[in-house]
Amino acid sequence: MTRKKPVTAILFFVLPFGLLFIAFYLAPIGYAIKQSLYKVTRTGTFGPAHEVFGGFEQYQRVFQNGPFWESIGRVLLFGVVQVPVMLGLALLLALLLDSGLVKGRAFFRLAFFVPYAVPGVVAAIMWGFLYSPNLSPFTAVTKTWDLLSADLVLWAMANVVTWVYVGYNMLIIYSALLAIPQEVYEAARLDGAGPVRTAWSIKIPLVMPAIVLTTVFSIIGTLQLLAEPQVFRTFSSAVSSTYTPNLTVYSTSSIPNFNLAAAFSVVLALATCLLSFAFLKVTQRGDDK
């Protein structure tokens, strides 16, 4: 009864993905790891540079680099506040759209999603103008609070990121809501559940996988913040060249010290992976109960 596996067919379907995966994922990662293990030697003040194997020397520099770890702390603080706010909003909007309370559902679905279609850099520049005391049309606000000062600029950026990604995350959660079978709602109604009760006890638990997914994406996005702080550097005195981990990578590679920049990248990638993994582990444990 065993059937021969259609090897050629499998290869045919896997090959395009496999090749692109190797060319654009594995090879660059491998190259970055290789770069991070090398160092430069030279003789004299202008002697030509030679790359030699340096073991973990670059990693030692990474772990001794105070500003880098400060920046990791900064984005973690950012994430702890911004991710729940953003996803809470996204969930609320998705539930509202799904509840039938809102007229013109298609319009709002698109309207919430539109900010995501604005390139991140453009969004950051636009908000930067809104925040700048001399340019902002909202002078009443910018006169009272300097949104670009050291105390507030992190949250000013959190606002930009939230504005861009709420609609995107809402859409993911909303499609998960649409996938819930109607029979479940009928059963809930028969049991006498109102709209709020249905949302709390039926909808939210059933879209939990989507929420977990969006959280993981958000954690990754947070640790890799680059466009917003990079743009805000020109507007604000409070954003340094090592404000987020990715800015540190960028600044290091423009010295240019590619080996050290590669080591920073690898450490950042591992940290991101670790956090995402830890988050999945924690949420999975919840499922087993």
Added chain:
Amino acid sequence: MKMKAIIGLALTSTLALTACSSGGDDDTTATAGAGAASCAPSSGPVTLSFTSWIPGIEDVVKVWNAKNPNIQVKVQTGPNGNGGTYQNFFNQLKAGNAPDLGQIEYDALPSFRVQDGLTNLAGCKPVSDAKDQFIDWTWNQVSFGEKDAVYGVPQDSGPMALFYRKDLFEKAGIPVPTTWEEYAADAVKVKAAGGYITNFSQSDINQFAGLAWQAGGHWFSNDGSKWTVNFQDEATTKVANYWQDLITKKLVSAVPPWTTEWDSAYNKGQAWTWVSAVWGANSISSGAPDTSGKWAVAPMPQWTAGGKTAGNWGGSSTAVFKGSKHPYEASQFAIWLNTSEEALTLLNEKANLYPATKTGGSLAALSKGVDFYGGQKIYDIFAQAATEVTPDFTWGPTMTSTYATASDGFKAAVSGSGTLGDALKKAQTSTIDNLKSQSIPVAE
């Protein structure tokens, strides 16, 4: 399934970080070009690529292309050097696909030389023939004071002077300052009149270097075997304390430079002066068009009354990158661009560049009054300043990162935490660290 998803996630997060770093090593070309490269004309038609951020450079190149059908230059424009173009150059060099020619400011030349990114043009006849045409200190910047070394063709220099709002000074009855002491005293009067004497730039560390340069500061020196780094010499400390005092007393504004907000501050007349280089004439006229006819130029304020020293801010060279297959033609173009009267005149018209050649100062274009500055013959002031710049200021080999760290500190200082002095101290430490991390010998 879960495990796969996690691996996928991990890979996705690394992708963004590594995508930019791929590319081949160019060790082979690097070793072949040690010392003065052989520089022979190519046979047949040649196409050269050239990257620059000078406003209007396309029009200048068009003139060359029309005259030289066999040496066509393709120009590519981008942001200014520290604003991103240098990063592109470094990446392109790493990937082995740098353009033939690129604009590099004097302060960045050592960085590119230390990365082995430049072709030594000393063996190129068009360059060696033209040596005597250039002002000594600009030649010194591209040759590093060495024989048989030319790492770029000087393009322009950035002698500094005082741009000031003539109308506002006259209206308020304040005389134009000639010394830094008067400048600080005027700052109080200007504040009382509702303005700021100037906007202190938190990220133009090269401007600050120009101010320290005028005062006699020396940041780097290189004895051939070791670098010495010192951002805390007497002159630099004096300049840092001077500006820190103005910042502390809130006599200067601190709008981030080169932003729309900054333009708007000048356009609305909030800042009354700008101590800047000759090319700054273009920044004002394009950034603050409403103030046309209201500006004038005076020599830089002096540390001692009656003194005659000027600083320099910027100035570029045209360099040929390592790996260019046509160094001879590239140097022909670079020499034309930076010595011929037609090119220099155009560069001055488009971008207010001040030539680095000895005869450049007598260009017809430079003796004309400039309408934006009330018809003043502003280049006379800069011509004078050009002769007052001390020639022996040396730049270090990692200026991009020195500027970044110093600017982090300057930003902190203008927001009230720390001082300019602290910033310079920190920048010195981090510069030394950076040199060490790249095995560049440095004296402690």
